[in-house]
Amino acid sequence: MEFFLKDITWFLCIMLLLPALCTSQDAFVSSRATYYGSPDCYGTPTGACGFGEYGRKINDGQVTAVSGLWRNGTGCGACYQVRCKVPQHCSSDGVTAAVTDYGEGDRTDFIFSARAYAKLATNPASSEVLFASGVVEIEYRRIPCKFSGNNIVFKVHEHSKYPQYLAIVIQDVAGVNDITAVEVWQEDCQQWRPMRRAYGAVWDLPTPPMGSLSLRFQVCGSAEVKWVQANKVIPADWKAGAAYQSDIQLN
Known part of the structure; x- marks a missing residue:
């Protein structure tokens, strides 16, 4: 009976917590981000999500690899707003990036395509500063993905x-x-x-x-x-x- 009650308690806890785990993230979380290179600055067709060529240019190539947000592949396709924290060089809106790959960096949550990484900056000159630094301090939150006119x-x-x-x-x-x-x-x-x-x-x-x-x-x-x-x-x-x-x- 004790084992049964423990099972029921655990089940109820999971059911109560699950909606919270599924909600969008309103508050920004601090982390770090870097980027990976490609000949045309888009994503890679060999990403661990299995998206193939679709994963290269989805979201206009503003894509990212993640590690902690990977969640055994469940995180594939999720969208995040990411803003960097380099004074005078980072835009206020940052970049909206879609997850298409798994990747681990130097204490980073995001490894962006070059196109996505450039979007963090206020202008081309600032973009050069961010690329030269290689890794930047950022803040991020999950946001809804938008696909204009497309069904699943x-x-x-x-x-x-x-x-x-x-x-x-x-x-x-x-x-x-x-x-x-x-x-x-x-x-x-x-x-x-x-x-x-x-x-x-x-x-x-x-x-x-x-x-x-x-x-x-x-x-x-x-x-x-x-x-x-x-x-x-x-x-x-x-x-x-x-x-x-x-x-x-x-x-």
């Missing part, structure tokens, strides 16, 4: 092999929302089959159901935890590398 897209990962193995990446998720679980509908068994988080934002499933696929995903949002369903969003003849737009979007 389900990208079939290039490593998928029709029809034996399916991996997907969920893209263009607006608002302050984390995808914490994904399931696919198995029509012949009349049940939802859980997909596995393979790595980053990539979810996979061996021997997926035949026919067009309906998916549902668990969203940890700014106010609640809920399931969102996308009916027959992936066609029966899906192809590796193809992206399928849904008719849904989150706030």
Whole structure:
């Protein structure tokens, strides 16, 4: 009985805390940031989130790698407002950057693409000062992602092999929302089959159901935890590398 009561107490604590863990971050947190180089100053197509080419130019290439904010890949796609603290050289608004990769720096929470890092500065001359310093003191907070006119897209990962193995990446998720679980509908068994988080934002499933696929995903949002369903969003003849737009979007 004591063990049972402890279990119930632990469950209730988790349920009470979960909405708080999902809320947007109003207060700024102090940290440090640096940047990584690339030939065109955009992101990298080999990021640990699994976004591929999408991860290079999402948010106009203003992207970042994170470590403490990675959260086992749940942090992929999250958006943050970041402002640096170098007097006379940092803009008041800073940069809004999307998480597309994992990376560890010298006590840094953010490793920006060059395009994102430059946005911290007030002007080109100040940008040169920030790049010369390499690492800057910053403050950050999580903010809603915005994708003008885009609904959520389900990208079939290039490593998928029709029809034996399916991996997907969920893209263009607006608002302050984390995808914490994904399931696919198995029509012949009349049940939802859980997909596995393979790595980053990539979810996979061996021997997926035949026919067009309906998916549902668990969203940890700014106010609640809920399931969102996308009916027959992936066609029966899906192809590796193809992206399928849904008719849904989150706030």
